[in-house]
Amino acid sequence: MTNIDDLVASLPEGVVVTEPDAMEKYRFDWSRDQSAGTPLAVVRAEDAGQVQTAVRWAAEHGIGIVPRGAGSGLSGGSSAVDGCLVVSLERMRAVQIDPASQVAVAEPGAFNADVKRAAAEHDLWYPPDPSSFEICSIGGNVATNAGGLCCVKYGVTTDYVLGLDVVLADGTLVELGGKRIKDVAGLPLLKLFVGSEGTLGIVTRVILRLVPRQGARSTLVASFATVRQAADAVVAIRAVLRPSMLELMDRATVNAVEDYKPMGLDRTAGALLIAQSDAPAAARSAEMAAMESACAGQGAEVFVTDDPDEGELFVQARRSGFPALERRGSLLLEDVGAPVPLLPDLLDAIAEIAERHGVEIPVVAHAGDGNTHPNIVYDATDPDSERRARLAFDHVMSAAIALGGTITGEHGVGRAKRAALPEQLGPDVMALNRRVKDALDPQGILNPGAAL
Amino acid sequence: MTNIDDLVASLPEGVVVTEPDAMEKYRFDWSRDQSAGTPLAVVRAEDAGQVQTAVRWAAEHGIGIVPRGAGSGLSGGSSAVDGCLVVSLERMRAVQIDPASQVAVAEPGAFNADVKRAAAEHDLWYPPDPSSFEICSIGGNVATNAGGLCCVKYGVTTDYVLGLDVVLADGTLVELGGKRIKDVAGLPLLKLFVGSEGTLGIVTRVILRLVPRQGARSTLVASFATVRQAADAVVAIRAVLRPSMLELMDRATVNAVEDYKPMGLDRTAGALLIAQSDAPAAARSAEMAAMESACAGQGAEVFVTDDPDEGELFVQARRSGFPALERRGSLLLEDVGAPVPLLPDLLDAIAEIAERHGVEIPVVAHAGDGNTHPNIVYDATDPDSERRARLAFDHVMSAAIALGGTITGEHGVGRAKRAALPEQLGPDVMALNRRVKDALDPQGILNPGAAL
Missing domain, CATH: 3.40.462.10 (FAD-linked oxidases, C-terminal domain)
Structure with missing residues (x-):
């Protein structure tokens, strides 16, 4: 068993949780997957630097990481894995609105509703609205490319993501995109992370496009x-x-x-x-x-x-x-x-x-x-x-x-639907998924067992 | 010098062009890059199978491939490279509209205007409208994630791409997405190809979302x-x-x-x-x-x-x-x-x-x-x-x-701006681009010298 003490010592008091009772609520999402494992520890990160510390430690020890927002996922994407490190973003909830640029800059633990409320103070609107919008996190929305009720007209999460800060599998923090609306410089990596279910990196900041307030309905x-x-x-x-x-x-x-x-x-x-x-x-x-x-x-x-x-x-x-x-x-x-x-x-x-x-x-x-x-x-x-x-x-x-459809339109594959994914994608697209995953997470420590 | 004869023999007559005069117009795009090279041959593909044949041949011989649509690019993304194979999609121009699903299924050489016209026959609209829409190809639009004039309200190419057929660097043909509007199964690879400037694969079919006809202006x-x-x-x-x-x-x-x-x-x-x-x-x-x-x-x-x-x-x-x-x-x-x-x-x-x-x-x-x-x-x-x-x-x-901006909003990096890309992205994001590129094109044969 890996000794967690050096990670505990390298982060402020209270950030790393190892007591079984306190960890219990970090084992499940709303799919209540009874095969969810028991983590080695839960890191309740307060900032991107702490996420980097946790990821570097996990990478060094070859330990799996399950990133977690509000835990309202419906496909087991944040179900804990035995012996893993759960990295919870629940304490990173700041939201700032830049009304001139019409963007929200949000930490991943902020609820979708927090972003909507902050935007509304400036007569702006963040459209994507999962049914759970009052209790789901923006980080989770990004991880699953969440949809919702108004998406039939207004599109889904990826249509609104202009920028992401992401901690990669080796602990490097990269900044993708920004407050500019159009940007095609380099590969569209920003879009690659939206909907990647925590398998390629951990999002620590999101820049979201806002639109004028919705009219009367x-x-x-x-x-x-x-x-x-x-x-x-x-x-x-x-x-x-x-x-x-x-x-x-x-x-x-x-x-x-x-x-x-x-x-x-x-x-x-x-x-x-x-x-x-x-x-x-x-x-x-x-x-x-x-x-x-x-x-x-x-x-x-x-x-x-x-x-x-x-x-x-x-x-x-x-x-x-x-x-x-x-x-x-x-x-x-x-x-x-x-x-x-x-x-x-x-x-x-x-x-x-x-x-x-x-x-x-x-x-x-x-x-x-x-x-x-x-x-x-x-x-x-x-x-x-x-x-x-x-x-x-x-x-x-x-x-x-x-019918030419999909096994998941907005919840993500998670752990609940992983077995069915090859039936939809076929071997060549599965192999392509795997190649991208291996390139970005060669140790396979990011959300192991989820999504692909 | 590689002998092109086996490729010529494996494709129908007239598909492979090797006469210098006939190849001349395939050397340049609209940026008129005077450093453009001279290709070994131009493959004027008629279908995806011929693209696969050309890519397999190039992969076997380690020869660079420059994919090319209508040649109206503005950043040298389809400028020829000495000794490369130009794969031109200009003859693949079919467009079919599925009015019930409100999608267009287009071959990459179809002009943007062809899609618009076909959609209009069903009272539907394909919004993205580069200034060159009458003479630019949908494949090129996908390669650059093209924008245009109406994008301020209606978004850019990536917002409309529901499906892509892509020939990968080893000649494998993959089908990504489809006619469904929402789909989060697996990594968002569909989005990874939109704006990848021909460096990750060659698009041979595009499924585009259409919307109701635009109102009076x-x-x-x-x-x-x-x-x-x-x-x-x-x-x-x-x-x-x-x-x-x-x-x-x-x-x-x-x-x-x-x-x-x-x-x-x-x-x-x-x-x-x-x-x-x-x-x-x-x-x-x-x-x-x-x-x-x-x-x-x-x-x-x-x-x-x-x-x-x-x-x-x-x-x-x-x-x-x-x-x-x-x-x-x-x-x-x-x-x-x-x-x-x-x-x-x-x-x-x-x-x-x-x-x-x-x-x-x-x-x-x-x-x-x-x-x-x-x-x-x-x-x-x-x-x-x-x-x-x-x-x-x-x-x-x-x-x-x-100013927190970008070197390219819609034309792509191509060859004209490649030297400036690291200044915008920084070393970590450049390395991330390179990792994805290497995973999908380990030989580096797809559009060498372009984009990243």
Whole structure:
């Protein structure tokens, strides 16, 4: 067993945690991966220099490092590994806004919501909005290239990252990009780190592009008899416009949300769509009318409101899908996607898999992007239930791949989906991934066992 | 000298060109780099399989490959190297639109304008619009992560690339991404190739995201007494809105354009801004009013038109900046950028450098992005003029770096700016570039001498 004392001595008191009880909460992310290991120590870094110290120590001793933000990941990307060093960025939470350059300079432990709030003070907006935005970290968002609800119109995390400070596998700190909007000097390494799930380096500072504050939104809630009809309406809407939100909840999710926080959603609907437009004035009315018509064309009952508070209630209902479902049992969390026109086929395939394996798979979806979250509910105390759930989990990923889709649209591969990655990428692209990984982390100490 | 006969024999007749006269036009791009070498042969590939054949042959013989699209690059990224194989993609020009998925599937030799036209037939739009869009290739756009005029609102090439087929340095063909909008499975290798200037692989197919057709545009032309005032107006505009175009031309450029194609621009102005809004109806009026007010605040005379044809004339004038300046002498083409609030300082620095070295440096700029094109005019028959021009070229890049900017915002490093790259990136980031390059192209045969 490696002696941790020299690392403890080289960092300020309280930075390195080795007590088992205190380390317990650093073992898991929200996927509650029961195979998560026990770390040797947790480094609660206060600045980039301390991250460098920890990485240099780990590199010297050949010890694996699991970087960690707020621990809200959904694919086990920050699950601890036995004998590893967890490097937690939770204490690095500073956010500064440069209103003239319209950028935020954030430490990785800052919550997505912290950046949004700081930006709003200057009438600016940081769009990417994972459902967990109030409790997920910007560093984690960068690690997974996180999406969210408004991404159908405003894009994902990588579209907003202008600069990164990254501690590499040997402890070197590099600064990539900056406050300039356009920059093509050298290889696009900045983009290589966004979505690399902590396998290539540890991000210690992020420069994020901000945009003018979002305009007023109108909200549509449409109630469909079947999931297929809702999915068909999504395709019809996307064919004519780009709404600022286009989300789907199936009946099981609606009922779970109603059980969790009742707000009068239609429990009998096969599926609900929740859509928004933030276009200016008359254009917004036109977009809402077009969406209403597309939904009506699939037999939906449609409710529209221009009241932002009322609209926000429906969006909150959508966001509470995950915590609501968590109360129904253990969950295997999917994040599969397909080209938008194939969304109906993907949802059909998921329903078929649920029936075939006798498991419940409630679905919420960033439908406008073709990105779905089928959440497989199972009873962790029943081995057969778990076995069937895991089969369904694999089959859902295969179904997405068969449709030209992906096993993960925004959560990342993490440890939960690593086994399925070769099926999507094939041997040549896997080899290419490995070559880049080996070039940047020849010892393989950065987030071992995750992502690739 | 390597015998090319086996390559000639392994490809259909007419694919491999070895006659010196026929190869001449494949030696240069638009930067007219006089140090361009003479290739061993030019492979005018008709499909990805032929590209693979050429790359495998080159890999076997350790011969450098210079990939080439339409040859409209401005930084010598496709200048030939002595004894290399030029792989020209000019014959691979197919474009297919999938309107349901809202994507274009394009071969790399297709012109940017071909994609735009094909998309328009389905009421869709491919936004990135380099000034050269009518004669530049999509493959070249991907290689440089090309920008353009509408990028201030709509982003650059990388924001639209959903999928790439790439022939790697050993001839392997990999398919990255696809028609799905969101996909975070594996390292973001797709993004690594966009802007890699042909140094990591040769793109043989591109899947591009399309968006609904652009709305009607209003155009503003503002005439300022000084460049500084125009730049200050740009900062003021960007503080409150995101126009769909925000371009600057200085007096020398305006006069060159008027000499080239007279259209009554104000020859006495220190600088013109040409701005557009494509916001819907009332919002467009509001944006135009805000821009007008920001310009008037800097003492500008402002002309506004809602007539699209009239507006397009001004945009064409801006686009003709480069051909117009070409007639005034030899050019060293800059592409430096800075954070938007520092644009006035960058333009001041450029003017000072021009005066110090006694050279003319007309400037056009994608001002809203802080991306400028100072074009250094010199007399190629006068060694002292060329010497002073080259000094100015280097000093302009240094000035951009000193302001936290970049030596290239959209043209790429190519061969013209390779010597300056370490000054911007520093030794650690250069080493990181080199590590990725070596991992993907260990023999160093892909575009040797370019980019890094």
